[in-house]
Structure formats: structure tokens, C-alpha cells
Amino acid sequence: MRIYVAGHTGMVGSAVVRRLRHESIHTVITATRAELDLTNQQDVRQFLKREKPDAVILAAARVGGIWANNTYPAQFIYENMMIAANVIHESFATGIHRLLFLGSSCIYPRDADQPIDESALLTGHLEPTNEPYAIAKIAGIKLCESYNRQYGTDYRSIMPTNLYGPGDNFHPENAHVLPALLGRFHDAVTDGSETVTIWGSGTPRREFLHVDDLAAAALFVMQLDQQTYAQATEPMQSHLNVGTGKDIAIADLASLIGQITGFEGEIVFDRSKPDGTKRKLLNIERLAKLGWQPKVALNDGIAATYSWHIEQKKFHRALRSA
Template sequence: MNTQPRIYVAGHNGLVGSAIVRVLRAQGHTNIVTRSHAELELTDQAQVRAFFRNERIDQVYLAAAKVGGIHANNTYPADFIYDNMMVQANVVHEAWRNGVNKLLFLGSSCIYPRLARQPIKEEYLMSGMLEPTNEPYAMAKIAGIKLCESYNRQYGTDYRSVMPTNLYGPGDNYHPENSHVIPALMRRFHEAKLAGAPEVVIWGSGKPMREFLYVDDMAEASVYVMNLDHATYASYTDPMHSHINVGTGEDVTIADLARLVGETVGYRGRIAFDPTKPDGTPRKLLDVSKLKSLGWQARTPLPEGLRRAYAAFVDLVADQEKRAAA
């Protein structure tokens, strides 16, 4: 009989979920349950209820989410708030109904006010106005945190939340319009290099500052936080601010990031910026002192993470081309 906990990773095909599966397997876990979107529609309460009733899950990593960059958030605000709120409500509620005591919810640093003091501490949540370009997504993620806190307060569950900074790495979304900044830059510079384009134009002024975390570091932090004993976790949080920031504690301007991605890809042309396009939040640097005090910190420097991410992107493109030619 397998005595390991039965762990459900929701969103295992996504950037974060796939990394969590990699980390769990590397740590020797074999009793991992996954379902593709085609196999289980998490916005459908009846399907989620049947899944938890049949699978006898012990732990849940809730990494399933609808995500995207500024363009996607501006274009599909209803999809971002509806899909994410439904997924969270269904998974958390049905986990509780079926006796799952341990759950880890993965949020996003965009939950914090647009003009929050820097670096951003966990207690700054809901202390100011959100960034308008991704407010629906941020509201859904805030609801997810409060959902976990509410079930803990009412039912005594151990549902925890981690708030990662901007993530990147293998398994990322490289869609030309709906992706986040690093995969979008990587694809644009790669295509510009192949085409011999003399210039790449980047949205915005290049002045905003962002923090970036390699996704396997995020996955390690998630498993680490999940496995902390309850007393230790509770001593660093409180019932109304139970989430923990996950990041590197360092940030970079978008202009410097663009140059670094260009160098990683091997693009030799000019880099220009279009200040008529939105910048988004001026700065988002997380205060990660709480997580460091709990014994974990990121270990992958940005240049090394970008090299790994680009290698994964090149492999993905080669595989897609191979399939198209078959």
C-alpha cells in the first residue's frame, strides 16, 4: 500500500503546476493526481465535486488559473475574473467537503495596491487602489486568499496562500499577445534574430521595475511552505493576513530586462521603446523577509534563469516545427 499523501496538483500543465510536479517527483512523491483541462473542467462545480468524491485527495496545490499579460487582461476582463473565481470557489469548497485539510493556493503579486510602499509587505493587502489594467484578475486572487482564510476560521482547515512575484521558465506561455513580459520578449527577440530585423520595439517607457522569479524556485518554495508544521506557519502569519510573499527581493527595470533577454537570445539589433503603450504598475518589489525567516530563499540568478528558459523555448519551437512537418 502506498502510504504517501495523495496530492492533487490543479493546473499541472501550466507554468507553475508543471514545476510543482517536477519538484514533488524529485522529492520522491509518486502518489500525484493530475487532470488536464479536457478531463476536468474546474469551473464546473458538478465535475469538481465528483472528482473530489472519487479520488480521496489528501493535499491540494491550487495552481490552476487563467493568466496573461497587460494586453490579455485588458481584452478579456470578464474571463479573468469569472474563470478564476469559479475555479477557486469550486476547488476550495469541494476540498473541504471531502475532508482535505491541507491546501496551498497560489496567488499573484498583482493583488497589492498599484502605489504600494516598496518593498511590499504582506499586510499592505487591500490598503489602496489596484492597477486598473489587471484589476479583475487581482480581485479574483484576493478572493482566493480570503476564501482560504474564511474556511480556516470557520472550519479549522489548514489552507495556505503564497503570493509569487513575476514568474518565468520552462512551460511558459509564449503567445505573441497574451503572454507575460519575459516570454513575450523572448519570442520577439528570437523571431527578430531569425529575421535579421534591425530593431525591436518594446511596449511602454522601459522605466517600470519588476522582480522575476524562476519557476522551479517558486515550486520549491510552494512545497516548502506546504510542508511547514502548522505551529511554525501560524507563528509567522495571522488569520487575516495568512499569505506569504515569494520572490527574490531584487528587481530590474524593463529596459534592463529587455537588454538582458536580447543578449540571452543573441539579438544584435536596436531596442526601442513605445511610451504611448501602457506601463502598468510603476514598481512591484516584494518584501520576502517572512519567507526567509521561515528558512527559504530563491537561488537562481536572473541571467541563469533566462538561459534555462530560452533553452526550453528553443526546444519547444523545434518540437512544434517537427510536429508541423510530420
């Protein structure tokens, strides 16, 4: 099977490509952003007509943490809606029957019951700090559902919880919470700082999934037969949650990262900054009943991600000095 992975240079897309190439039974099709602008409908149409993939995994997205979502709401909603609309529609227009859309747990209402079931979608107000991004992802889910209903396509959606792992963004402001903390604690250890400041109160609870586990889940869902997938999802909400079923307080996460990075100073919480949603834990019973479970423990995953980050920093220093 020829599979086009949209967004293959990102953390999620690169993990999916690694998994596909490890299985060695598919031909993987990719295109960099310079080669293909996914916000341009004509470019997407021409690319799919030329490459003729049998299936598409849509992992491309503009992503970021609370600061980035608050600062660039127009880019987040526009780019993500255009990517979803162009890739999904042009996949249909060029005769591609199978597609997997990767969303985000931020699609669910801010005050949804915990753990969050797939049926919670569109039952309440979204978290304001990432509402534009969430709306774009909801649009992607509904595009898949609508094309399935009207044209009989087999377009599926999975909603992962907070992700981390190799290829993540470690920028102190633009990154998601876990890599941002890893970068911040590493810098504190390197600089000999006595304190590390964390946004918010530290009380919100978050669930974290290693990106390699997500890649495994994506291919697991992609390979289910159509009837099995349909039976596992609701007719009007045909997406599946992907997570670990466990969460951790941000304060405890910071302490864990401090231990892994060797930080021995004080952790300070800046309560003037927003906490975001108080708790976000996904109900993963539907996917578990199909036979999938995550394998990477949080401690091990963070330690491996930190080692990867250190190696990347060494590599880029060597390039600059060469």
C-alpha cells in the first residue's frame, strides 16, 4: 500500500513514518513544506493526482502551547482549517478511499466530565486559550464524518491526548507544557539557576502519551476493518480517543522532570499566568476494547526524550562550530 503521511517532518508525522518504515510493508510518500503547501488547494490536488497514494495519514498541523495559541489565534484557526479541508476534500476528489485524521483532545468542552468520553464532543464551551485550534480540529472530524455519510468513504479520526517525544518543540514559550518544562529545567541546570518558574498554580492535571505510542495506535486504527471501526464508534461522532488513561498534576510533573534533569533548586509557580483547563483525561475504553494499549511509561518516556534533546543540542553545537 502507498501511504501519504502529511506532516512527516513534525513530531507526530515523523513517528508515524518511523513506524511504517519499521513494518516495511508499505511505500511511504512524503513532501516537505517547501515542496507542498497544504493550505493551497490546487497544490494539494496536483500532488495527490501525481503520487496516487492508496491512503492518507493527516498529521500536519500548526501546533503550540498556551502562549502560542493566545498570540497567534488567526494563524492557528486558518492554517489548520485549510490543511484539513484541502487534504480531506482532495483525497476524496482523487479517489482515495482510506484516510486517518489526527486531532487533539482540546476538541472537548472545558468542563467535560472526566475522564472524557468521545460523546462529549460539542456538548459545552471550549477552553478559551486554544479555542481556534480546537474548532479547526473539530471541523476536520466533521469533514471526515460528512464525506463518509455522503460518499461512503472510509475516513477515520483519532484524538490523542498531550503528546511528547523525539522531534518535539522545546521552545520555552511556544512549546507544550512537557517539552517546555524539559527545556526550562535543562537550561536552569546548565546555567546554575537556583529557581525554575512554572506558569500557573501547578494544580491542573494532564495526561501524556509518548509519540511512538500514538504512531502505533494510528496504524492500529488504520488497519482495522471498516465494520470493526464503525462498531467501535458512534454514527455521528466517529472518532476514537488515544491516551494512557492516567494523568498527573503539573506540579508533580515538574518535580519529576527536575529529578530527571538533575535540578536541585526551587520550583516557583507564577499564579498570574493562566492554568488552562483544570483537568483533561481521556476515556480510552473504546480503543482498549479493540485491543490496543500504550507501552511507554511516563518516567521512561521523559528520560528518553530528554536524552534525545541533549543529543540534538550537541549535534547543533557541533554544526555551528564546524
